[in-house]
Amino acid sequence: MNLELTRQKITDLGVCVIIPTYNNQHTLKRVINGVLELTNNLIVVNDGSTDTTSSILKAYPNIQQVHFPENKGKGVALREGFKHAISLGYKFAITIDSDGQHFPNDIPHFINELEQNQAKDILIIGARNMSHESVPGKSSFGNKFSNFWFWVETGIKLQDTQSGFRLYPLNVLKKLNFYTTKFEFEIEVIVKTAWKDVEVKNIPIQVLYDESERVSHFRPFKDFTRISILNTWLVFLTAIYYFPKRLLKIIKKKGLKRFLIEDLLGSNDSPKKKALSIALGTFIGFSPLWGFHTFLVITLAVFLKLNKAIAFAFSNVSLPPFIPFIIFASLELGQWVLGEKISYSIEEMTTDFEALKHLKTYLVGSFTLATIGALVFGFTGFVFFSFFNKKNMALKND
Structure with missing residues (x-):
């Protein structure tokens, strides 16, 4: 030295x-x-x-x-x-x-x-x-x-x-x-x-x-x-700031189309892992845990070793414009599961929603919707990514 x-x-x-x-x-x-x-x-x-x-x-x-x-x-x-x-x-x-x-x-x-x-x-x-x-x-x-x-x-x-x-x-x-x-x-x-x-x-x-x-x-x-x-x-x-900010920065830099192709479709993760990531994001997005969706989905994706970008993207099924429809579907499913009939209006759903009166019905229906959504989106994702992987492999072999 x-x-x-x-x-x-x-x-x-x-x-x-x-x-x-x-x-x-x-x-x-x-x-x-x-x-x-x-x-x-x-x-x-x-x-x-x-x-x-x-x-x-x-x-x-x-x-x-x-x-x-x-x-x-x-x-x-x-x-x-x-x-x-x-x-x-x-x-x-x-x-x-x-x-x-x-x-x-x-x-x-x-x-x-x-x-x-x-x-x-x-x-x-x-x-x-x-x-x-x-x-x-x-x-x-x-x-x-x-x-x-x-x-x-x-x-x-x-x-x-x-x-x-x-x-x-x-x-x-x-x-x-x-x-x-x-x-x-x-x-x-x-x-x-x-x-x-x-x-x-x-x-x-x-x-x-x-x-x-x-x-x-x-x-x-x-x-x-x-x-x-x-x-x-x-x-x-x-979960609530740094990761979403970094993800949006990547999307802005690459453009949505390139991001989807490279970071979601082009990820080296297996179709099963991508599908489970979709299922996790969808489940959290439809769940009644408002205000904690981002924190939960990122934390669980990390601990379960799933694709954080995919899980976060699909947790946004609960964006504000979709919330009334999610609440409506949750109430309908809740009535069906519990075998009861409740009376509510669109005005109640978008204002006070009579939260205490219909809380049980809403919670049961919400988790039911989250489970169904996770299964449907996850299975669809698995089929799609499996097909996409096979197509990519065929192109490489050609």
């Missing part, structure tokens, strides 16, 4: 290193010295440490320092570090933890990856070898949990979403709004960055968990609960 060349690249690319720290007196100095071998573009954020951190930092008067009078959380420390880096004119920030688990000599790998992707914004996360004998079991489980939800929320599969060793594009971050303050911030920031169509990728890094000197401030119950609440909210936003 050519140190002078690396130092020059860091300067030319407008990169700084941010170290958030809280009571890591045993490892902080080693991490700082390791970074300074590569660059002086260093910002340390002392998050209200009560150990000897302040004394240690007094030995480094030439580096940028931010001190909090009391502990505010890693999320706040990182956000303040980003704000400070932006004010100093940096374009990118590499964050590295102060507990000694990361190796500063991995920084050149981030710089080389950034150099190869200068034409676009990119967020790089150092992927730890989670099978390493020093990695605690709870960290490995938490990482798998986080990776899964990140995929649900963005469609991007990563090996490691929890590593704090990262490179951030500051010009993107300064346009985003963040609300979390603790460890969950590192999830919020990568999800929202990915939603801005920024490439998020992993590169391999070294890792060391030395329990004799490492101090972890992760509180399993409290922080896991906060992360779970955040993921619930992000999945909800994904």
